[in-house]
Amino acid sequence: MDLYQSPASALDKLVAHNLQPSPEFTAAVRGALGSLDTALRKQGAPGSQRARVIRIAKGGAYARGTALRGGCDAELVVFLNCFRSFGDQKTGRTEILGAMRASLESWGLHPGPGLTLQFSEPKAAGVLQFRLMSADRENWVDVSLTLLDHSVDFDVLPAFDALGQLRPGSRPDPQVYKDLIHSYSNAGEFSTCFTELQRDFISTRPTKLKSLIRLVKHWYQQVFGDFFMLSEGASHVGILQPLQKDLGLSQVAHEEPGEFLLGEGVGHGRLEQASRRREVSFGVASGKSPPNLSPPQPTSLFITPSHLLDTFIKDFLQPNEKFLEQIKKAVNIVCEFLKNNCFKDSSTKVLKAIKGGSTAKGTALKNGSDADIVVFLSSLKSYNSQIEERALFVQEIQRQLEVFRKTQELEVEFEPSNWKAPRVLSFTLKSRILNESVDFDVLPAYDALGQQHPGFTSRPEAYKDLIALCKSSGVKGGEFSTCFTELQREFIKSRPTKLKSLIRLVKHWYKQCERKMKPKASLPPKYALELLTVYAWEQGSGMEDFDTAEGFRTVLDLVIKYQQLCIFWTVNYNFKDEPIRTFLLTQIQKKRPVILDPADPTGDVGGGDRWCWHLLAKEANEWLSSLCFELQSGDSWQRVQPWKVPVVQTPGSCGAHIYPTVGI
The missing domain is CATH 1.10.1410.20 (2'-5'-oligoadenylate synthetase 1, domain 2)
Known part of the structure; x- marks a missing residue:
């Protein structure tokens, strides 16, 4: 049954009849896992007692109870006594994996009734991969037709026993995570050490939630070709994708597709298109709105190790080139307006329009589109005139900008000022050129410094006049900092x-x-x-x-x-x-x-x-x-x-x- 054409009322039946593995195959795999566990426990490093198996944890979709019919994955994480720290896990695995493969090749001759084993080239270092599948159709047609076209992909991973024997319901020692944070350099590189926690986080959930996970994984497979009405849950995932793309979130490398969709995030354009398309089928057909869930947030700075601070800045704080280009275009629009249109019928001239604020300084943060422009006007001939006349110029700039937006098809939203004599014009600008809005502060100012050039040293007279005014009139310090925007920048x-x-x-x-x-x-x-x-x-x-x-x-x-x-x-x-x-x-x-x-x-x-x-x-x-x-x-x-x-x-x-x- 095609998921795209399935009505909301038929989703539960689709999961039960088409997505859930058959009981016969599940029983066959369970028996194979028992003998596989025994084979691995007998295995040690060749000719030595260096590597002893402490215990074996089952992970992956099969262990979590979210396996799909036709093909699923399972992990066997082998905790060894020769790994005494996270750092040990990075080294010495080649010899151990070679010995494990020799043992499994012997076991693979008889994996269990109706099953056969086939090794595959590993997709990553430090893992042994093989496929356990139902036997050839001709040989097993009399045994059970439900076994056909089933397979389980196994990853066998040697790991450091970071958790030890945890009692049911107990939490890991916090020191484990402190050691982990100090040791890792790539996200999720030691996730195998926490396989049991990952497994139990999903396997303990209600059966119907695991069915929803199966449905999402099936949708994911259809897209890429590889709580509890199901229609509401699937629609939620579809709507979350565009948000995650905008936030720049990335897939967690070691999570199963579909399971991480319900918690973490991906930002693939193809996935977004598919989610929008399928939303028509799920959301509209059911007549229900998806749950209102907040998108995930970036990693906390407080728990970021010192050696990853530069990465934190690059990934979470530094604006991307698209953002900077948006700001540049917006600033150019406003500056051109100020220079050429704002006072063209007046004796007042714009001497210069200077970009200020964090964007101009090169210290802007991601997720904040703002820009400051200081407009130096010929009619403001002193610090006093800036105080006395700037409110009139703020009002004039706003009036002219309202006219200008009609001719340029701009969208401008002005922010009301709390001051009787406003000192700044705040507004939000949108246009056909921009993909997002940009918040502006435009400040009229007295040109105390005059025309500057590289290496320019400020005029002492500008400071002497300012100091004299502050002493005589009681003007607050920093009142005229806008006059020195170029120097601040x-x-x-x-x-x-x-x-x-x-x-x-x-x-x-x-x-x-x-x-x-x-x-x-x-x-x-x-x-x-x-x-x-x-x-x-x-x-x-x-x-x-x-x-x-x-x-x-x-x-x-x-x-x-x-x-x-x-x-x-x-x-x-x-x-x-x-x-x-x-x-x-x-x-x-x-x-x-x-x-x-x-x-x-x-x-x-x-x-x-x-x-x-x-x-x-x-x-x-x-x-x-x-x-x-x-x-x-x-x-x-x-x-x-x-x-x-x-x-x-x-x-x-x-x-x-x-x-x-x-x-x-």
């Missing part, structure tokens, strides 16, 4: 690629802390953590290639020591000119932590007691026990140590021969 963008990857990791950690605490506390800005990361690298490594775990550990160490921090840079401003010199000396004597924006001396993103650094420090201290900071050294494990980084910068340490009498 270049400070990060020019750094080595691996440092920007470390910044991504720190930002991901920060977001985890933020989600845990919101709305309880006001944490320091992310920019403060970015600057701490740059400082940790400058003072502790300075190399383009460095150990990511050490860098991450150093940043957390600085967060923990927040009450001592006094950090600044002199790349754009320094102590040479008054009144900048006096102002900087005042800034670095403020309540700690002090972290000055390298582009804007009035911007202290450390903030003293303005933000809840103590909560972030508490989180950082708890994270020191993470597996991110465990390092294997021979047979033992050591904690990753931070780089030696000073927590206080002084004018003297930056090359200025000035030593204030207080605060440093």
Whole structure:
């Protein structure tokens, strides 16, 4: 019966009559497994007592109770006393597998009534494979027609006995998983050690769930040619596939097709098309909606071993090229609009439109499409004019953008501002060019720096005017940081690629802390953590290639020591000119932590007691026990140590021969 043409009401009958193995074949295989188990237990390494069988565990679809008629798989995991650790399992298997094959070839002459054995070339190293099948039709037609066209593919795998003898219902020792996490380099490479747990996870489920698994596996086989109304379950799998493709999830290598579909995920285009096609048959025919299940999440950073941090960043945090291309196209659309359309009938001119934010710096995280554009306008001739007139320009840009979208077939959704005099225009942009939406912040600003060129040093006059305004009017520090967007961007963008990857990791950690605490506390800005990361690298490594775990550990160490921090840079401003010199000396004597924006001396993103650094420090201290900071050294494990980084910068340490009498 064709699954695609089966009505929802006939699915149970389809599973029972067409997918479930016959009782005769099941009994024949059970008898063969008994004698196969005996043959393997008698087997040791040739001529020695080096390898003794501790026990044999049955795994695969046959053992889990989800085998399909016509062909299924079974695993025999042979736990040997010569493997004393996960690392031992990687070596010394060739000799053992050779001896096992010799023993099985002898046993295979008489595998059991109605059965024959055929060895096959292994698809992977460290495994012995053979097929147990019903005998030739001509010889066995009088025995049982139900045995015909059945087969079981066996994998015999030698393994380290990580679990030992577990009592029913008991859990493994947590140390087993700690050792596993320290030892593996490829996902699932020691899954054979946990065969009994994998088997029991499925085999203990209700019979009808196992029937649903059979149905999904059969669907999978039809596609590739190789809870409990069945129609609802199958429809759920069909709808989940496109989500998994979008999330970039991959198949777990050692799981049976069909079983992992109900929990993990695949993202094959062909599978997605088939799932959509079959959804018509299952979902519409039954008239029922699929269960609302959340797609799986990426691996937790807390349990990621130190040697896999670079892989974690690449797989889960770094945006793909498609995402970056989407951002580039969206930014170009908005910039062209601002330059050529927005003020074409006005005396106001767009002097330049500068890309800012994490996307422009090269530190954007995956799963976040956002872009900042700072628009420098000719009519904003001072810092004061930026405060007084920017709300009018925000409103004008929005008005012009609403007109522009009609001519360009753009979809623009504006985000309402909570400010009476808005300082930023926030909106979401969609177009025919883009496959996804992009969130924008457009900020009008005074062009304090003027036209820049590579190697440009900022004008001291720009900082002197800013400092004078802050002293006379009480304007908050950092109020005009948008005027220095180019300097902020270049400070990060020019750094080595691996440092920007470390910044991504720190930002991901920060977001985890933020989600845990919101709305309880006001944490320091992310920019403060970015600057701490740059400082940790400058003072502790300075190399383009460095150990990511050490860098991450150093940043957390600085967060923990927040009450001592006094950090600044002199790349754009320094102590040479008054009144900048006096102002900087005042800034670095403020309540700690002090972290000055390298582009804007009035911007202290450390903030003293303005933000809840103590909560972030508490989180950082708890994270020191993470597996991110465990390092294997021979047979033992050591904690990753931070780089030696000073927590206080002084004018003297930056090359200025000035030593204030207080605060440093």
